[in-house]
Amino acid sequence: MSDQPPRLAVLIDAENAQAALLNELFAEIAKYGVASVKRAYGDFTSSHLNPWKAALLKHSIKPVQQFNNTVRKNASDIALVIDAMDLVHSKRFDGFCLVSSDSDFTGLASRIREEGLTVYGIGEKKTPSSFVEACDKFIYTENLKSAAKTSPRKDTAPGPKKAALPPEILAALQDTVDSASDESGWAHLGRVGRILGSRLPDFDTRSYGQKTLTALLEASDDFELQRRGPKGGRQDIVVRVKPKRHAGP
Known part of the structure; x- marks a missing residue:
């Protein structure tokens, strides 16, 4: 069995x-594999693509020049x-x-997945849901912007932050934990994450101010977390989760 990371084509x-x-x-892409092919498509003679000229060289991206000779069709x-x-x-x-926010690539994403290959979409939050749902995972560039602007400050002590989750996300989390739970009501967090990723390709804890699913659930009043493993270290610790059942009035 090969230990080589997945080979990815970045278009x-x-x-x-x-x-x-x-x-x-x-x-972000490096988390999922190696960018073996990197190509960018556009009319680079156009003034609004001027910022790409230096970026293509810096990141060793192959430009694919396409002149837009017609108005309605994007070459x-x-x-x-x-x-x-x-x-x-x-x-x-x-x-x-x-990498696009254009719904025109919905069919392409679906076709690639039919071949048994993984599709990662990367675009803005305005991306139509049809393209988002056609991908195995969709990453919003707004979350990448937040990471770029955030720098650690030594004079600011991290405090507990409550996660303000939209009702539909909270419901999806609770339902996923329930579906992944055993007879005791506890679910392994890794399994929860896999199921959630399949249900919601664009789910990203960074959208709610947290870096990991563990941190997101810890910041919520709606879940209990339990850690199991050796006391000496964190390497083999298993995290389990279950929804809190709040008492009525």
Whole structure:
């Protein structure tokens, strides 16, 4: 069995992505595998893509120049789709990162997944839900922006922060924990995270001010957490969770 990380093809719709976030974007992608192919698509002769020129060189991204000769058809989108399918049929990749907020790539994401490959979408929160749901996981660039702006300060002591969860997210969390629980009512947090990721491709604890699912549940008044494992270290600790059943009035 190979210990090599997954090989990923990163295809960027430069017309619908921000060059300023490439550092954070590739740091995020590195969590899931190695960016073996990096290509950006757009009309780089256009003035509004000027910020990409230096960024392409810095991050070793291959530019795929496409002149937009017609108004309604985006030549860059078409080129990206054609290249994606060529890469799929090469059988050299474990997954794809599609960087765009454009719903036109919904069909492409679905088609890649039909081949048994993982699809990571990266785009803004305005991305249509059809594209979000077509991906295995969708990462919002707003969360990458927050990470870029946040810097640790020694003079600020971290305090307990309560998680303000939207009702639909809280309900999804409670339902997922219930479905993953054993007869005692406890569920392994790792299993909860896997099920939740399948149900909600765009679920990201950073959207609610926390770095991890453990921290998010700890900041909520609606869940109990239990840690089990050796007392000497954290490496083999298993975290379990169950919903709190609040008493009525």
